[in-house]
Amino acid sequence: MRFAAIAFVALASTALVAQQAPKGPPGSHNPTAVVAGSYAVDPNHTLIEWTVDHLGFTPYFGLFGETTGTLTLDPAKPNEAKVDVTIPVSKVLTTNPALTAHLLRAPKEGAKADFFGPAPADAHFVSTKVTASGENARIEGNLTLNGVTKPVTLDARFYGAGKMGGKDNVGFTAMTTLRRSEFGVAYGIPMVSDEVKLKISAAFVK
Known part of the structure; x- marks a missing residue:
């Protein structure tokens, strides 16, 4: 009887621990979890980090958020994927209120x-060509920023996919570099670098 009681307690404890053990995240780094279809940008979890060189002393970065748009993809035909995203420049964020105000300051008369x-105006990126290789992809497209449209290439990488709340989700990271002077934003060059590095964390939900 004593042995049976001990065994019962041990089994009950094991079951309780298993029940209380935290479950893993719904997303997986396994690309086979990607489901084909049309996705919308998840604006709450999509961020674009921009970085410039400040006076040669440090990198300085800020964020764009509240992005909207669409992604169409089929894992069986990755090169046919299409991306169309809109970035509200007016929502630019920095940790310095004075700098944020400067970025959006009205110019002097004339x-x-x-x-x-x-x-x-909102920035807008539309892909024109996707070249995929494994979990990486080169996404060529046109970026319209500050009223100027220029070709931009993103180096993208699959991050994760899965189902949450009954909906399919997929996420990617991407990087690119552009010259702001080409988009008519030349203030402070070369004290503040012309080169701007973009680091993107993009979430999509179907």
Whole structure:
């Protein structure tokens, strides 16, 4: 009887521990979890980090958020994927209120805004070609920023996929570098670098 009681307690304890053990995240780094279809940008979990060189002393970075758009993809035909995203420049974020205000400051009468001005148009990226290789992809497209459209290439990488709340999700990271002067934003060059590095964390939900 004593042995049976001990065994029962041990089994009950094991079951309780298993029940209380935290479950893993719904997303998986396994690309076979990707489901074909049309996805919408998850604006709450998509961020674009921009980084410039500040006076040669340090990198300085900020964020764009509240991105919207679509992604169409089929894991069986990755080169046919299409991306169309809109980035509200007016939502730019820095940790310095004065700098954020400067980025969106109205220009002096008859002058050009230093950066984006008080009511900047949304930026817009539309892919024109995707070249996939395993979990990586080269995404060529056109970026419209500050009223100027230029070709931009993103180096993207699959991050994770899975189902959450009954909906299919997929995420990617991407990086690119552009010259802001080509988009008419030349204030402070070369004290603040012309080169801007973009680091993207993109989430999509179907």
